[in-house]
Amino acid sequence: MPPLLPETPWPLAAAILALAGLVHGTLGVGFPLTATPLLAVFTDVRAAILLTLLPTVVVNVLSIARGGRWSESLGRHWPLAVLIPAGTVLGTALLARVDPAPFRLLLAAVIGLYLLNRRERHPAFAWVRRHRLAAYGLFGLAAGFLAGTVNVMVPLLVILGLELEMPPRVMVQVFNLCFLTGKLTQIGTFATLGALTPALLGAAAPLALVAAAALLVGMRLRERIAVETYRTLLRRLLAVLAVVLVAQFLLERG
Numbered sequence: 001m002p003p004l005l006p007e008t009p010w011p012l013a014a015a016i017l018a019l020a021g022l023v024h025g026t027l028g029v030g031f032p033l034t035a036t037p038l039l040a041v042f043t044d045v046r047a048a049i050l051l052t053l054l055p056t057v058v059v060n061v062l063s064i065a066r067g068g069r070w071s072e073s074l075g076r077h078w079p080l081a082v083l084i085p086a087g088t089v090l091g092t093a094l095l096a097r098v099d100p101a102p103f104r105l106l107l108a109a110v111i112g113l114y115l116l117n118r119r120e121r122h123p124a125f126a127w128v129r130r131h132r133l134a135a136y137g138l139f140g141l142a143a144g145f146l147a148g149t150v151n152v153m154v155p156l157l158v159i160l161g162l163e164l165e166m167p168p169r170v171m172v173q174v175f176n177l178c179f180l181t182g183k184l185t186q187i188g189t190f191a192t193l194g195a196l197t198p199a200l201l202g203a204a205a206p207l208a209l210v211a212a213a214a215l216l217v218g219m220r221l222r223e224r225i226a227v228e229t230y231r232t233l234l235r236r237l238l239a240v241l242a243v244v245l246v247a248q249f250l251l252e253r254g
Contacts, residue, residue, distance in 0.1 A: 086140075132164070
């Protein structure tokens, strides 16, 4: 199969998306967070986002379909998903018009934020419990903007989920709905700007199947393997990728 991107052959892209699908299936989150920085090592952030659009939608839909008791989850947290599209439109429009190289730094910063706040509640965000609607608005817009520019919104969602003390099941359901809402908005924005082509979608379709297969395997592993082991490996991988992305940016500017 011909290369999807000048620097990224299909087998390499398939391996990256398979890993991301496995991580997402095991943890309930993590597909764009894993796939985007890995692809960005071999190409630019914009190309990485375009390549993962269709696979991400498939992963989110399958993750949502596996959940249950949606009325309970969405009854309290639906405003978050509603406000994400506005931020996604802004971020996607910006990404489509500017040099994507600086977004390597932004992506590294997002990963750092994720690593610092994944396990513990941060005192700086304690206000979200007192001002829930304002928190939905701020976190929704900011998460959408990050999704539009660097294809990653989960760090802010994790912070919000921890501060609101969401149960794990609710986190997975609400997060994947947010991912899907943001991704569909991003697809619409890219299509309006002419960045999506039938050739691109056709090339991404087999990658979506690879990601879906790996996702299903990860879902099975979720019940058999300690999730904390995967979380530790993911954190270490992301730490290395953050350093690589910063180094690449500095080398490009040097």
